Amino acid sequence: MTTPLLQLRSVNKSFGNAHVLHDVDFDVHPGQVTALVGDNGAGKSTLVKVIAGIYGRDNGDYLFDGRPVDVSGPRDVAALGVEVVYQDLALCDNLDIVQNMFLGRETRKGVVLDETEMESRARETLASLSVRTVKSVRQSVASLSGGQRQTVAIAKAVLWNSRIVLLDEPTAALGVAQTRQVLDLVRRLADRGLGVVLISHNMGDVLEVADRVTALYLGRVAADVPTAQVNHSQIVELITAGRSGSLGIAENPATATV
Amino acid sequence: MTTPLLQLRSVNKSFGNAHVLHDVDFDVHPGQVTALVGDNGAGKSTLVKVIAGIYGRDNGDYLFDGRPVDVSGPRDVAALGVEVVYQDLALCDNLDIVQNMFLGRETRKGVVLDETEMESRARETLASLSVRTVKSVRQSVASLSGGQRQTVAIAKAVLWNSRIVLLDEPTAALGVAQTRQVLDLVRRLADRGLGVVLISHNMGDVLEVADRVTALYLGRVAADVPTAQVNHSQIVELITAGRSGSLGIAENPATATV
Amino acid sequence: GGDDSGSEGGSGSGSGGEAEGAIGVILPDTESSVRWESADRPALEAAFEEAGVEYDIQNAEGSADRMATIADSMITNGATVLAIVNLDSESGAAIQERAASSGVRTIDYDRLTLGGSADYYVSFDNTVVGELQGQGLQECLGSDTANIAYLNGSPTDNNATLFSEGAHSVLDEVSGYENVGEQAVPDWDPDEAVTIFDQLYTQAGGEIDGVYAANDGLAGAAISILERDGRAGEVPVTGQDATVEGLQAILAGDQCMTVYKSATQEAGALADAAIALVNGEDAETNGTTEDVEGGREVPSILLEPQSITADNVQDVIDDGGQTAEDVCTGEFASLCEDAGVS
Amino acid sequence: MSTTTTSTDGGATKDSVAASDFAHDSTSAATMLDSLKGYVARVRGGDMGSLPAILGLAVLMVVFGLSNDRFFSLLNMANLVVQAGPIVLLAMGLVFVLLIGQIDLSAGVAGGVAAAATALTVANQGWPWYAAVALGILCGAVIGVVIGALVARLGIPSFVVTLAFFLGLQGVILRMIGQGGSVGVNDPVLRGLTIDTVPVTAGWVAAALLVVAFAVGSLLQHRRQVANRLQHHPFSVVLLRIATVAVVVLGLTGLLSLNRSVNPNFPITGIPWVLPLVVVLLLICTFVLDRTAFGRHLYAVGGNAEAARRAGINVPRMQVYAFMICSALAAVSGIVQSSYTGGVSTASGGGNTLLYAVGAAVIGGTSLFGGKGRAIHAVLGGVVIATIANGLGLLNQAAYINFLVTGIVLLVAASVDAISRRRRSASGL
Amino acid sequence: MSTTTTSTDGGATKDSVAASDFAHDSTSAATMLDSLKGYVARVRGGDMGSLPAILGLAVLMVVFGLSNDRFFSLLNMANLVVQAGPIVLLAMGLVFVLLIGQIDLSAGVAGGVAAAATALTVANQGWPWYAAVALGILCGAVIGVVIGALVARLGIPSFVVTLAFFLGLQGVILRMIGQGGSVGVNDPVLRGLTIDTVPVTAGWVAAALLVVAFAVGSLLQHRRQVANRLQHHPFSVVLLRIATVAVVVLGLTGLLSLNRSVNPNFPITGIPWVLPLVVVLLLICTFVLDRTAFGRHLYAVGGNAEAARRAGINVPRMQVYAFMICSALAAVSGIVQSSYTGGVSTASGGGNTLLYAVGAAVIGGTSLFGGKGRAIHAVLGGVVIATIANGLGLLNQAAYINFLVTGIVLLVAASVDAISRRRRSASGL
C-alpha cells in the first residue's frame, strides 16, 4: 500500500477543561474513501478542524506525504491541497452563491474579477449536484434552504484541484436525489486518486462508499478497519460502546472507575 | 376521524420575487405523526415557519381546533400549544444549555429564577435523549457539537405540555442511538394524543413512524396520503417528480412549457 | 468621629516643597482660545519660576467635571492657593467652596465666578473686549449704513455671550446698521463656522458689509468665504486673540482688527497676586468687581485689552504676544516690511 | 380517509415554476416591468438599499426649499456641493471600516492631523502642495496601519483602540499647531480645491466623457452577460440607468456652469474642484469594492470573519488595509476641510465630526454590524447631513433651535423607511 | 493492512472520560486547584472576563503610585471614589443597551437634561430634593422609552436615533438653562451626595451587614446546589470569594473612616455618600441581570434576537426597557455629576462623556456586539477611566501631553490581555 497522503500521530486537543481528542492517529490514503464515524460529540468535527488548521493541536504530529509539515492556519492547509466541507458550512450570508463558491480564490482578468467565468462554472457545478430549486446563482446564501446551503458548501469544495477532500456530514440536510449525487461524487473523487474523508451517521452510506472506517469513541480512536471486514451492527457497536468483539478499545474507559 | 388540530387552507407565501408556497393545504391530526417530505428547497421549512408564526402568510386561512385564529408572531402560536424544532435550531450561543432550554418560559420562585428546578429538569430530559458526551448542562451551547446542539433544541421543545410538535429534520445531525431515541419519542408523543409533524429526508424513518405523508413539490402539495398506502419508491417519486402513478400533481408543471 | 489628624502626617511630607505651600492654576480648555496653552502657561511658569514658588498648572479640557477632579488633586497635592478659569460659575463656585473648606485660598482668573468665594479677580474685562470689537468694526466700515453678520462664540460659553453683548452695545447704537444674521458657533470650531458663515452670506444674498467674528479663528473662516466671492478685504471682519493668522490677515488687509489681551500682563498679575497669597500677604488691587449673584464686591486686578489694527501690530510683537518671525513668514514678509513690523 | 391528490391550475403559475428549475436558471427579468416589480418586492421585503436616503434627501430638500427661497439658488446648491465634500470623504473612508464590522472613532482627528501636517509643511517648510498633500495622506495611512495592527494582531476592540487614538491624536494636533493656535492654508492650489472652479469647457468635456464611458461600459457588460447567458438586467433598465446618469451628470454640470456669484464684479462659474475629486474617489472606491478580489474579501470578512478565514483570506491583513484606507481617506477629507475653512485649528476633526460621518454612512445604508455598505452610501448620507446644516444655516435660528431641528430632521431622514419596515415587522418577518 | 485497535493508557485520563458521560455529568470541580486550573484554561482559551480590566487597573495604580506619592494618599483615594461615580453609573446604564446589541450615544446628554430638570426645579420651583430627583429620573426614563420605541418599532438603527437625540437634547439643555448659562446645585442633600460622608459608625454597620449578607447568601446557595447535585464551585472557592469580598469591603470602609483632610481644622472622615449609591445600584443591576427572567431575556435578545423571538420573548419590548433603564441610570449619573461640579451647565453630558462611558463598559469586558456584559464591568472600566484622569491630574503636564498619555494609558489598560490573546490566535483558534 502507498504512503498515506496525510497522517496524524498522537494528536491531542483540549478546549479549556474539555479534553476532546486523546492521542488520535488518523490516516488519509490516496484513492480511498475513509469514513470517520462516531457518536455525537465524539470529536469528529474537532478532528476535521484540527486537520484543516482551524484549531491548533495541543501536541502530536501532522505529516503530509510522509513529511512533517507546519500548519498554522487554514491557508497553509489549503495550500497543501486539502479542501473541507464543514459541518457548520461557514458561508458568508451577505454574499451570493457564486461569490461564496469562489471566496478566497476568485478568478480574475488582470485585477478585475472575472464574473463571467465564475458564474458559468458555478452554474455547471451546481447543476451537476442536482440542485434544482435555486432560483438564481446570484441569490444571497442567506435566503437558501438548509439543503441548498449544504450543496453550495459541497460545490465550493469540489471546484478546485485538490488532493484531499474532507466532508463533515455533507448529506445531513440533503434530499434523496441530492444525497445520491454526493455519494457518487465521493466515489468519483476517490477513483480519481484523491484522498476522501467522509463523516456520516448513516451506516448505509458509509458501508456503500467507504474503503476504510475509522471509529472515534469519546475522543479516542476505537478502530481503523477496512470496510470489508465489518458489518453494520459492528460499526454501531464501535460507535456506541467503543468496542465490538475483538475490535475497539481494550477496556472500556467510560465504565472504568477512577 | 376527529377534526384536525391544525389546518392550513390555500396558504401562499412569497419572498420578494420567489413564490415559495402555492395554495398549500395542510392538516395536523391529533395522535398522528404526519411526515412532511419534499426535495431540498421544496418549501418544507417555510411551511413550518408559517405555521410557527415566524413568517406571515400572504393569504390563506389558519384554523386551530377547526376555528380560524389570528396569529401574528411566534408567541401567539406558542400560546396555542405548538412547539417547534427549527432546522436552523435558533439557540442563543451566549447562553448555556439550561438557559436555552427554558428560554422565554423560565421557572421562577417569586421574581427569582429557580435555577435548581430548571437544572434538574434539563438534566433529566437530556439524559432521556441519550446525550452522553455533554460535559455539563452549564456549558454554553456555542461549544456543543452539531448533534449535541440538535438534541438541546429537541429537548427544549418536548419540555412543555403542548398539543402539537413540529420537528424540522430533527435527526439530521444525530448519531445512531440518538436518532433511535428521537424516533421513539416521536411515536410516544403521538400516542399521548399530540399532533406531531416530522420533516425528514430519510424515508426509512418516515415509513417507520409516520401515520400520514404529505409531499411537497416545488411549493405545492403533491400528495397527502396514509403511510400504509405508499411504499418507499412511490414517496421518492412524489418528492423528485411531483407525481407517482395516480398520485401527485396531475400534469407536472415543471416540464410544462409556458 | 473616627481617627482624626493622626493619619495626615504621612501624605503631607512627601513632596518636599517650600513650607508655604504651592500654587495651583487650572486653565479651562484648548478650544475657546489657544492662548491658554500657548501664552498663559509659559508666562505663568516663567513668573512662578522666578519667584521660586512651587506651582502646578493644568488644563480642564473643557470639562467641568475634569476641572473639579483636578482641583481635588491639587488640594491633595498641598496647594494653598488655587487659581481657576471657570467653565461656568456654578462649577467654579463648587470648587472654591471645596477649596475654602480645606483652607485653600482662591483667585478667579480671567472669568469671574458669580456666587463664588474667590479672594481676588484678575482679568481683562470681557464686555470691554466686545466693545472694542464693535468700535473697531464701526471704524473699518466708515459709513453709517451697513449690513452686519455676527459669528458668536460657542453657545455653551458664557464669555461668548459677554463678547457679543459688548459688541451689540456699540453696534446697535448706530441706527443705520442692520443685523442680517447672527449665529453661535458650537465649540468655537472654525470648521463649523465656515459652513455657518457661508449660509449666512448666501441667505443675505451676499449683501453683507461687515462681519463681527468673536475671535480670529472664526474670522479666518469668514474670510475664506469672502475670498471665494472676491470680497476679502472689502468686507471688514473683527477678531480677538491676535493669533499669527489673525495678524497676518490684518497685514494682508483681509481682517479689520483683532483684540489683544496680553497674556504676559495677565499672567504676571495673577502670579503677583498668587505669590502674595502664598506668602500670606495681600495683593495689590486696582478696583473691585461686583458679583451680582453673591452680592459682594470682589477685590480685582483689571487689565486693559488693546485693539489691534494694521497700524499697531508691532505692539503685540513688542509685548511678546507673538514673534515677528512667526508672523512675517513667506508671503507676509513684504507686508510686514510695509507695515513696519519687525 | 383516502388518498387525495392536489392538482394546481395549469396556466398562470407555470412559467415561474419552470424558471425555478435550476437547469433553466432564470438569468434575466424579461421586461422592465418585471424588473420594477422585483424591485418593489425587494423593498417590501425590507431590502431598502439606498432608497431611504434618497427619499429622505428629497423630503429634506422640499422642506428647506419651501421654507427658504434661497435654498434652491445656484449659489447655495454650489455651496452644498462644497460643504458635503469633507463629510462625504470621511464617511467613504468609514464605509471600509464599517464593512468589516469595526469602527474608527479617530478618523476625524486623523484627518485633522493630516491637514495640520500638510498646512505646516506648506507654510513653514515651503513644500510644494503635492508633496505636502502626499505627506498628509501618508500620515493618515500610517495612523490607520497602526490602528489596524493593534486591532488585528492584539485583538483589542476597535472601539477602545480608536477611542485611545481619538484622544492621543488630539494631543498630537495640539503639539503640532501649539504656538500659533491655527495654521492658515494659503497655497493657491489647496485653497482652490474648494474656492476655485474647473474651467467651464473642461467641465463639460469631463462630464461628457464620464457619461460616454458609463454608457459604453454598461452596454458592453450587458452584451457580454447576454452572450454568456449570465444573470442580467433587461435592456430597457440598462438604458434607463444610462439616461439617469446622463441627466444627473450633465444637468449638474449645466447648473454649475451658470454664473452664481452674488458679487456682480466677480462672476463664479464652473464646477468646484472638490466635486471631481469626490467623483473620482467614489469611482475608485466603488471599483475596488465591486470589481476586485480585495473588495470581495472585505465583504466576506464583515459578513462572517470565520468563514473568510476558512476560505484562506488573511483576515488580520484585511483589517489593517481597511483601517489604512479609512484613515487615508480621512486625511483627504481633513485637507479638503482645511481648504474650505482656510486653515487648520486645534479643534479640527474633533467634536462631533466623526459621529456625523458615521451617521452619514449609516443613513446611506451601511450597516454598523459589517458586511453591508457601498461607497455611494457615504455620498448619499453625507449629502443628507450636509443639507441639514446648509438648510438650517439659511434659516438663522437660535442655537438651541438648530440643535433641536438637526436632531429631528436626522430622525425624519432616517425614518422615511419606517412605513414599509413596520409592515414587514407586522407580518412577522 | 489489517485491523488496528488503539488502546489508551488506563489510569491518568480515566476520570475525565468517566465524567464526560452525561449521566454522571460532573457538577463540581473537586478542589480549589482544579477550579484554578479550569480558570487558567478558560483564560488561555480567550475567555478573559474581567481579568484585563483588573490587571490594567493594577498596572495603572502602580505606575501612578510610583510617579506621584500623593496618589495613594487617603484623600486622593477618596477623591477617586467620588470621581468614578458618574462614569460608573453611566456605563452601568450603557451595559443594558450594549447587552442587546445597541448603542445609546445620547445617554450622556440625557443625564444632562435630567440633571438640569432636577437643578431647575429645586432652584426655581423650590421642590424638595426627592421630588426633583424623581422628576429627573422620570425625564431620563421617558427619553429612553422614546428612543427605545423608535428603535424597536420603526427599526431605525440605534446609532442614528441616538445621534439625533444627542443633538436634539443639547438643544433642550440650551433652552432649559439659556445660552452659556448654568444652574447651581445648592440643595444640601444633593450637594452632599458627593461632598458629604456617611457617619463612620453607620458606614461600619452597613459594610458589616453587606459582608454578612454576602457570606450567608453564598453559603446557602452552595448548600442548595450540593443538596440537589447541581453544578457548583468547590467549597474552598466559595470561602475564598467571601474572604475577598470581606477584605475589599471592610478594608475600604476602614480606609475611608480615617481622617483624610489636609485642613487640620476641618476633618473629613467616612464613606462619601456616592459610594453606597453605586454599590446599591450595582447590586440591583446584578440581581436583575443574573437572577430574573427579565435579565435572562436581555442576554437572549443580545445573543440571538431571532432565537429570542422564536422563544416567545417580546423583543421590541425588551429593547424599550433596555433604553429606558439606560437613560434612567444616565439620569442618576447626571445628577451625581451635577452634585460634584456644583451645577449644571449647557455643556453637561456632551463632549466625550459618552465615549468614555462606552469605553469603560468595553474595557470592563462588555461586548459591543451584544449578549455579553455585566454590571460589574461598568464599575471596573469606570474606575480605570477615572484613575487615568485622577492620576494625570496629579502629574502637572501640558494639555497635549495629557491627551497623549490618556490615549496611551487607555490602550495599555485595554491591551493587558494582548499576550494571551496573541497566543490564542497563533494557535489558529
Ligand SMILES: Nc1ncnc2c1ncn2[C@@H]1O[C@H](COP(=O)(O)OP(=O)(O)OP(=O)(O)O)[C@@H](O)[C@H]1O
Ligand atoms: N469550543 C469548544 N469548547 C468546549 N468544548 C467543545 C468545543 N468544541 C467542541 N467541544 C466539545 O468537544 C466534543 C466533540 O465535539 P465535536 O464537534 O468534534 O463532535 P462531533 O463528533 O463532530 O459530533 P457530531 O456528530 O454531533 O457533530 C463535544 O463534547 C463538544 O461539546
Ligand SMILES: Nc1ncnc2c1ncn2[C@@H]1O[C@H](COP(=O)(O)OP(=O)(O)OP(=O)(O)O)[C@@H](O)[C@H]1O
Ligand atoms: N428569505 C428568503 N428569501 C428568498 N427565498 C427564500 C427565502 N427563504 C427561503 N427561500 C427559498 O424558498 C425555497 C424553500 O425553502 P425551504 O427552506 O422552505 O426549503 P426546504 O423544503 O426546507 O428545503 P431543505 O430540505 O433543503 O431544508 C427555497 O428555494 C429557498 O431558496
Ligand SMILES: [Mg+2]
Ligand atoms: Mg460534528
Ligand SMILES: [Mg+2]
Ligand atoms: Mg428545510
